[in-house]
Amino acid sequence: GQNIDQPTEMTATEGAIVQINCTYQTSGFNGLFWYQQHAGEAPTFLSYNVLDGLEEKGRFSSFLSRSKGYSYLLLKELQMKDSASYLCAVRAGGSYIPTFGRGTSLIVHP
Amino acid sequence: EPEVTQTPSHQVTQMGQEVILRCVPISNHLYFYWYRQILGQKVEFLVSFYNNEISEKSEIFDDQFSVERPDGSNFTLKIRSTKLEDSAMYFCASRGSGRQETQYFGPGTRLLVL
Numbered sequence: 251g252q253n254i255d256q257p258t259e260m261t262a263t264e265g266a267i268v269q270i271n272c273t274y275q276t277s278g279f280n281g282l283f284w285y286q287q288h289a290g291e292a293p294t295f296l297s298y299n300v301l302d303g304l305e306e307k308g309r310f311s312s313f314l315s316r317s318k319g320y321s322y323l324l325l326k327e328l329q330m331k332d333s334a335s336y337l338c339a340v341r342a343g344g345s346y347i348p349t350f351g352r353g354t355s356l357i358v359h360p
Numbered sequence: 361e362p363e364v365t366q367t368p369s370h371q372v373t374q375m376g377q378e379v380i381l382r383c384v385p386i387s388n389h390l391y392f393y394w395y396r397q398i399l400g401q402k403v404e405f406l407v408s409f410y411n412n413e414i415s416e417k418s419e420i421f422d423d424q425f426s427v428e429r430p431d432g433s434n435f436t437l438k439i440r441s442t443k444l445e446d447s448a449m450y451f452c453a454s455r456g457s458g459r460q461e462t463q464y465f466g467p468g469t470r471l472l473v474l
Contacts, residue, residue: 283462292451292465293403337403347416350403
């Protein structure tokens with residue numbers, strides 16, 4: 251099986267930068283996803299990493315270190331609408347099915 | 361932008377009743393999935409479907425569950441005899457055929473079993 255850990259909750263100030271960490275233990279790593287989920291809504295895709303390094307997409311960046319089993323999602327210039335749960339999900343082995351972590355609830359305050 | 365759609369958005373049913381949740385995946389996608397999310401818990405994989413058959417399923421997907429693609433556009437999840445613990449949000453997702461293709465989720469059906 252896979253073990254995915256992320257903090258339960260984080261708070262940050264509007265306009266600031268926040269980093270949400272995700273660690274995982276798995277065999278046959280095959281990609282890591284970050285999704286955003288607002289309360290009562292579906293997860294929406296943010297980023298995909300399969301090789302080490304940083305992927306930047308606008309205000310959001312995602313980093314992966316396969317040797318450390320570690321990823322982070324970096325959110326810059328935080329806006330109130332960024333308040334949501336951020337889900338780390340890992341694919342492993344020959345499966346295309348991602349296993350989701352419990353998510354990190356981010357609260358952005360003025 | 362193409363999107364996954366699901367109906368109904370909400371469903372209330374009595375324990376023991378059958379329910380069918382419907383999904384229309386993105387039109388050129390070939391892989392289809394059902395997930396569920398019990399309130400306050402993580403997203404859990406149920407089943408994946410490709411080429412008109414189940415390709416993977418989780419321990420949750422027992423004999424009370426079935427999936428079907430009855431025509432070229434719909435993808436359904438049937439729960440034969442609902443239990444209280446089936447109350448959850450059910451998400452359909454689809455993806456294209458490339459290795460790095462991600463899954464796109466529908467808006468979900470909130471199922472409440474009384």
